[in-house]
Amino acid sequence: MLNCPVCGAQAPGNMKYIKLLVCDHCKTSLFLEDEAVKHVGQKSAINAAPSIFELGRRYRYRAMTFETIGRIQFDYGDGFWDEWWVQSDSGEGKWLSVDEGDIAIETPVELSEVLGNNQTLPDCEQLHVGGKITLGKIQLEITEIDTAKCVGVAGLLPEVIFPDEEHSYAHCSGAKGQIYTLECFDVQKQLFKGSWIDPFDIELF
Numbered sequence: 001m002l003n004c005p006v007c008g009a010q011a012p013g014n015m016k017y018i019k020l021l022v023c024d025h026c027k028t029s030l031f032l033e034d035e036a037v038k039h040v041g042q043k044s045a046i047n048a049a050p051s052i053f054e055l056g057r058r059y060r061y062r063a064m065t066f067e068t069i070g071r072i073q074f075d076y077g078d079g080f081w082d083e084w085w086v087q088s089d090s091g092e093g094k095w096l097s098v099d100e101g102d103i104a105i106e107t108p109v110e111l112s113e114v115l116g117n118n119q120t121l122p123d124c125e126q127l128h129v130g131g132k133i134t135l136g137k138i139q140l141e142i143t144e145i146d147t148a149k150c151v152g153v154a155g156l157l158p159e160v161i162f163p164d165e166e167h168s169y170a171h172c173s174g175a176k177g178q179i180y181t182l183e184c185f186d187v188q189k190q191l192f193k194g195s196w197i198d199p200f201d202i203e204l205f
C-alpha cells in the first residue's frame with residue numbers, strides 16, 4: 001500500500017502499469033517506478049468543465065464494463081478535451097477521448113505487431129492532412145494534425161505527462177471506420193487504434 005509522501009493520504013490499490021499518480025487529497029503529482037514513488041512533482045488541477053465521465057466510477061459500453069481511473073485534460077486552443085484512462089473488468093487499459101459529444105475509444109498498439117521489418121513510426125511533423133502512410137499492412141489517411149497542451153492530470157495514469165507539456169498528434173483513418181492516432185512527444189511516439197463510439201451507448205454501471 002502506498003501513501004502520499006506530501007500529505008500521507010493513502011493511494012488507491014492497484015498500481016500495476018501506473019507511472020503517474022495524482023494524490024486525490026493534496027493534488028500533488030507522484031511519479032512511480034516499480035510501484036514506489038520515485039519523484040514528487042507539482043500540484044495538478046483540471047478545468048472543472050462538466051464531462052460525461054467522472055473519475056473512479058464504473059460504466060458499461062456494450063459488452064465492456066470499465067472504471068475511469070485517470071484523466072488528462074488537453075487544451076487545443078479553441079477548447080479542452082479529456083483523455084480518460086479506463087480499465088476494463090478484463091484488465092485491459094484503454095483511452096476514451098471525449099471532445100464534447102465526440103467520443104473515441106482507443107487502445108495502445110503493440111508496434112512490433114504492426115510495423116514492418118526495420119520500420120519506425122513517422123514524425124508527426126513529416127505528415128500532412130490528406131497524405132497517406134503505410135504501417136506494415138495498414139494503409140492510413142491523415143485526417144488531422146495538431147498540437148495540444150496538457151492542462152492537468154488526475155487519478156492514475158500509465159504514462160508520465162506534465163502540465164504545460166505540448167504533444168503533437170496525427171489523427172488517421174483506416175479501413176472499416178477504424179481510427180488511429182499517432183502521438184509524438186520529444187523522441188517518444190505512440191500509436192493508438194480505435195473507433196468512434198456513440199455516447200448514448202455508454203451507461204453508468
Ligand SMILES: [Zn+2]
Binds near residue numbers: 004008024026028
Ligand atoms: Zn497527498
